[in-house]
Amino acid sequence: SEPEDDCFLPNPNQYYLLTTTAEGNYQNCREHRSSHGYRSAGIPPNSASRAPKGNKNPKGKRSTEECEFEKPIHCDDGAKYRTYDGSCNNLKYPYWGKAETPLARFLKSDYHDGKGSPRLYGKHRKRLPNPRDIRLQIHEKSLPIHELEGHSHFLMLWGQRTSHDMIEKVEARSSTGGRLDCCGEDSGKDNCEIPILLRVDDPYFSQFNRLCLNFRRSKASPDLKCNFETRQQLSEFTSYVDASDLYGSNEATNENLRTKVDGLLKTTLHSDGNEMMPQANGGFCRSQSEKKCFQAGDRRVNQQPALMSVHTILLREHNRIARELKSKNPHWNDEMLFQESRKIVIGEIQHITYNSYLPTILGSNIMNLFDLKPRSLGKYFTKYDDKVIPTIRNGFMAAAFRFGHSMVNNHLAFKDHYGNNERTLFRHLWVNPDKLYETDGIEKTLRGLQEEHSQSVDRYKTEEITDRFFESPDRPGFGNDLISININRGRDHGIVGYLAWRKMCKLPSADNFYSLTDHSRKMVRLLQSVYRRAADIDLFVGGVTETPLPGALVGPTFACILGLQFKALKYGDRFYYENDDPNARFTIGQLNEIKKATLARIICRNSNIGEIQQDVFSHGDPLVNCYSIQDDINFSLWEVIPQN
Ligand code: HEM
Ligand SMILES: [Ca+2]
Numbered sequence: 001s002e003p004e005d006d007c008f009l010p011n012p013n014q015y016y017l018l019t020t021t022a023e024g025n026y027q028n029c030r031e032h033r034s035s036h037g038y039r040s041a042g043i044p045p046n047s048a049s050r051a052p053k054g055n056k057n058p059k060g061k062r063s064t065e066e067c068e069f070e071k072p073i074h075c076d077d078g079a080k081y082r083t084y085d086g087s088c089n090n091l092k093y094p095y096w097g098k099a100e101t102p103l104a105r106f107l108k109s110d111y112h113d114g115k116g117s118p119r120l121y122g123k124h125r126k127r128l129p130n131p132r133d134i135r136l137q138i139h140e141k142s143l144p145i146h147e148l149e150g151h152s153h154f155l156m157l158w159g160q161r162t163s164h165d166m167i168e169k170v171e172a173r174s175s176t177g178g179r180l181d182c183c184g185e186d187s188g189k190d191n192c193e194i195p196i197l198l199r200v201d202d203p204y205f206s207q208f209n210r211l212c213l214n215f216r217r218s219k220a221s222p223d224l225k226c227n228f229e230t231r232q233q234l235s236e237f238t239s240y241v242d243a244s245d246l247y248g249s250n251e252a253t254n255e256n257l258r259t260k261v262d263g264l265l266k267t268t269l270h271s272d273g274n275e276m277m278p279q280a281n282g283g284f285c286r287s288q289s290e291k292k293c294f295q296a297g298d299r300r301v302n303q304q305p306a307l308m309s310v311h312t313i314l315l316r317e318h319n320r321i322a323r324e325l326k327s328k329n330p331h332w333n334d335e336m337l338f339q340e341s342r343k344i345v346i347g348e349i350q351h352i353t354y355n356s357y358l359p360t361i362l363g364s365n366i367m368n369l370f371d372l373k374p375r376s377l378g379k380y381f382t383k384y385d386d387k388v389i390p391t392i393r394n395g396f397m398a399a400a401f402r403f404g405h406s407m408v409n410n411h412l413a414f415k416d417h418y419g420n421n422e423r424t425l426f427r428h429l430w431v432n433p434d435k436l437y438e439t440d441g442i443e444k445t446l447r448g449l450q451e452e453h454s455q456s457v458d459r460y461k462t463e464e465i466t467d468r469f470f471e472s473p474d475r476p477g478f479g480n481d482l483i484s485i486n487i488n489r490g491r492d493h494g495i496v497g498y499l500a501w502r503k504m505c506k507l508p509s510a511d512n513f514y515s516l517t518d519h520s521r522k523m524v525r526l527l528q529s530v531y532r533r534a535a536d537i538d539l540f541v542g543g544v545t546e547t548p549l550p551g552a553l554v555g556p557t558f559a560c561i562l563g564l565q566f567k568a569l570k571y572g573d574r575f576y577y578e579n580d581d582p583n584a585r586f587t588i589g590q591l592n593e594i595k596k597a598t599l600a601r602i603i604c605r606n607s608n609i610g611e612i613q614q615d616v617f618s619h620g621d622p623l624v625n626c627y628s629i630q631d632d633i634n635f636s637l638w639e640v641i642p643q644n
Pocket of ligand 2: 165166167237238239240241242243244245
């Protein structure tokens with residue numbers, strides 16, 4: 001975990017963490033590295049079958065195949081809009097933040113063999129505890145529900161949506177391109193090294209005689225400098241908070257989602273006459289009424305109905321804006337209408353994220369410490385820095401931002417406009433779009449998110465995601481355990497243990513359980529009963545069980561990792577909505593309009609919900625009539641008078 005060489009020596013204000021990364025550093029140590037012959041050894045980036053696997057990775061030889069990230073990208077430095085794949089956001093380093101590039105790292109990887117095999121052993125070469133044992137002992141069932149006082153289930157949902165905007169992992173495949181069955185025919189093969197083994201007396205799965213949960217490793221990749229020596233992992237999506245889940249992370253996906261007329265996205269009509277996402281052809285769908293699942297920039301949108309509903313609202317917002325812009329500027333063509341609408345929607349989403357979501361998660365101290373708060377009305381953000389690497393960091397992806405899994409309630413509620421509230425456990429809702437097609441179905445789902453709480457961020461997790469994740473009603477016992485997966489994913493990605501992260505964050509840390517100053521004594525005892533050494537504690541486990549900071553929902557270690565990542569995504573995004581980039585910026589007048597955005601407003605404008613809380617993320621506030629908060633964007637500020 002120690003920084004590798006001089007250029008990583010900590011700097012008191014931690015800015016170095018934003019501009020360099022521990023592996024695949026792309027900035028300060030560039031020349032230094034290449035002169036040491038770091039570009040060596042290899043496996044082509046897109047070959048799962050030849051993934052770096054421990055000592056099978058031949059050192060010193062470079063693959064004959066070209067490394068993708070060496071291909072030059074030519075940027076249009078006068079472009080007004082983001083590319084779909086995020087390339088050329090940074091004009092000096094066009095690959096930064098781009099889709100289909102490797103995750104970066106705050107800390108050096110910790111693999112079993114130092115190169116790519118999963119982290120298996122802890123201190124003193126003792127085997128790390130089995131992830132399912134950890135999940136059973138520490139991440140117990142949250143029953144009765146551990147409600148998060150004052151916060152609605154919308155808070156969980158916005159976290160999930162944001163995670164789907166920033167990252168999608170790429171899984172390793174079999175040599176023929178199929179999905180690996182690591183508990184069956186592919187057992188023991190490459191990328192199946194760490195299936196999740198179950199005990200014969202497992203409290204849930206034993207009744208189904210299951211002894212193994214499938215766990216496929218993430219696909220191996222070199223880093224962005226084409227260093228093949230240490231295994232890295234890819235993200236399919238742009239790192240930026242740029243609504244790539246709505247618009248797609250490449251041109252082909254985007255093309256498919258558009259009507260190519262008047263800047264509109266494709267839709268299906270709901271029986272109430274409003275728009276829904278277009279229907280997907282094929283794909284995995286568990287509709288009981290043979291209704292189709294949906295097509296979006298992110299196929300995970302079909303995972304559960306609340307995500308589908310919020311996504312639908314954002315899609316409607318895009319089309320609504322495109323129509324408004326068209327009425328102001330009838331001479332604009334499809335492309336112009338599309339890009340301007342997309343820019344506004346991304347601005348709104350970034351504003352909701354930085355202005356409403358993050359302060360709730362991190363609290364005002366952390367928001368200030370990492371300069372995450374939007375500027376006051378009338379001001380641009382002026383600190384864009386092309387040395388800041390926006391790319392999603394591995395510790396954030398594989399552990400810290402998964403804190404939200406603790407916030408998932410065990411059910412969704414569907415509340416009609418008379419106030420009848422019907423609760424359904426998640427196990428009946430996975431990949432099932434039926435609710436959305438019902439009369440008032442989207443509104444019911446949204447009212448339900450407002451009505452119900454998120455759960456608290458702590459060691460407890462709902463059994464819907466631990467035992468019954470993706471279980472279907474007709475196949476009980478065939479689900480998976482997301483929390484065991486999180487722990488295993490950290491080891492798959494070579495994420496160093498929890499204590500190293502505390503050190504990075506300059507939090508008190510020493511190599512023993514008594515140094516755990518941010519856990520309750522009871523929690524320390526629990527950790528001690530599972531892990532032999534404090535240094536072995538997995539980042540996800542140690543982080544999610546910390547006592548939250550005052551005014552925040554997460555403890556200091558996750559607050560630090562989240563703070564750094566969201567700062568990198570703000571300082572390192574040339575198209576960040578508040579940025580004063582002369583090509584890309586909004587006018588100050590327009591920016592002030594974007595800053596009116598709240599999720600409540602967007603829902604009101606695009607549904608028949610009728611009433612809602614002004615701050616949808618909080619719980620227990622009075623509902624207000626949509627008419628009273630519908631204050632729309634003043635689109636005349638986008639009006640362009642055609643010359644002659
Ligand atoms: C119903 C709610 C949710 C479900 C069912 C769910 C499910 C999943 C699944 C299946 C994965 C892939 C795990 C792996 O193979 O490693 C995942 C990854 C992840 N989740 Fe969630 N999640 C939910 C909510 C959330 C929330 C609320 C957050 C954050 C606030 C979040 C953040 C993440 C992140 C950062 C990843 C890693 C991204 C990736 O693997 O591509 N999730 N989630
Ligand atoms: Ca994105």
